[in-house]
Amino acid sequence: MAFHVLGLAEETERVYTVLVHLPNATASELAGAGELSVAATARQLSGLVKQGLATRATGRPPRFTAVAPDVAVNALIRRREQQLDDARSQVHRLMEAHREASRISSPDLAVELLTDRADISAAVQYLTTQAQHEIRAFDRPPYVDRPGSGLDEQIKRQRRGVAHRVIYDRAAVAWPGRLADDILPSANAGEQARVRTELPLKLVICDSRVAIIPFSSAPVGQSAAYLVKRSPMLVALESLFEAEWERAVPLPLPGRTPAAQPGLATAAGEPDQETKSLLSLLAAGLTDAAIARAQGWSERTTQRRIHRLMSQLGVETRFQAGLIAARRGWL
Incomplete structure (x- = not known):
């Protein structure tokens, strides 16, 4: 029977199916169609009412009507999905307990290999x-998960006091919609964000306690990750x-005053926030196309603004522009 996966017995499903076709019926009227005794049918009807699959009208004998399947059965489906989610959460908790027990029984096991995408995503979520x-x-x-999918969490x-320091590869900043929809909202909520032209790997370090390094052995997407526990390797990753943090360029935030941006000069003639953002992206090595995507400009507009900035600084190359901007405290 189709509904046994929802926890309905075969007889229960049979009575419900008959009731759908015979609304406002008594147990006696349903018994024959369901090929059950009146007593067995009455028991099943009582269970259907308790599970929200049927309603009972007052009177003697009582009459029953099936709740619409799209309402009743979907409610059972949602209930079972919640139970499955609870089971998955329990598996994740047991997985962490298993890892911890393995670490205690095998103290030399400083690195664990994860080879399933779901395990990688679950491990990152659990650790953070x-x-x-x-x-x-x-x-x-x-990425394993869609960039920005964990923004709310x-x-x-951050609101409960967990600091976030993130260094973004220029390819991450140039990812369509990433800057406006994820990076800047995170930074405005307290994340310290910096940009590097290129990062050597993906990395998440939690509380100097554990780190995870997702990596790819396939053309697209992560297929494995290293879970690194307290060890000299974790110290090396820190x-x-x-x-890299010292070498990275701070990401200016739109709308913040100069005083809210550590390291920026407050003297007269300081550029506006849009120019600071442009300088940071240039210093991070982003191409014109990547800057255009990140800022929501066209490539022609991006090239025009870069040319105007270089003219204002009196330089001929982007490197010189970055150097002069750094000397003035704009980066």
């Missing part, structure tokens, strides 16, 4: 959810992050 102090990350394509973590 458990973070208490700080999350540091290298962000670069390709990240903002909640050192790598801090070294």
Whole structure:
């Protein structure tokens, strides 16, 4: 029978199906059509009422009517989906307990290999959810989950005091819609965001306790990840992050005053926020096309603004523009 996956017994489904075709019927009237005794049919009808699949009218004998299938059965489906979600959550908790038990019984096991996309996504979600102090990350394509899908959860973590420092590869900043829909909202909510021309790997470090390195052995998408626990390797990854952080260019935030941007000069003649953003993207090595996508401009508009900026700075190359901007404290 089709509904057994929803927890309905064969007899229950049979009585419900008959009731759909014979509304406002008594148990006696349904018994023959369902090939069950009157007593068995009455028991099934009572169960259908309790499960919200049927209604009972007052009177003697009571009459029953099936609740519309698109309402009643979909409610059972949603209930079962919730049960499955609860089961998945329990699996994730048991998975972490299993990993921890393995670490305790095998203290030399500093690195664990994850080879399933679902496991990678679940591990990243679990680790970031458990973070208490700080999350540091290298962000670069390709991605396991849609970029920005965890924005709401990240903002909640930041509000409860979990710091986020993220270095974005220029390919991440140039990802269509990423800057406006994800990076800037995260930064405006408290994330410290910087940009590098190229990052060596993808990385998430949680509380100096554990790190995950997703990587790809296929042309597209991650197919594996390393889960790195407390060990000299984790210390090395932290050192790598801090070294890249020092080299990365801070991402200016639209609408913030100069005083809210550490390291920017406050002297008269300082460029507007749009120019600062353009300088940061240039310093990060983004192409004209990538800058256009990130800023929502056309390529022609982007080229025109870059040319005007270079003319105002009195330079002939982008490198010189970045150098002069840095000397003036604009980056």
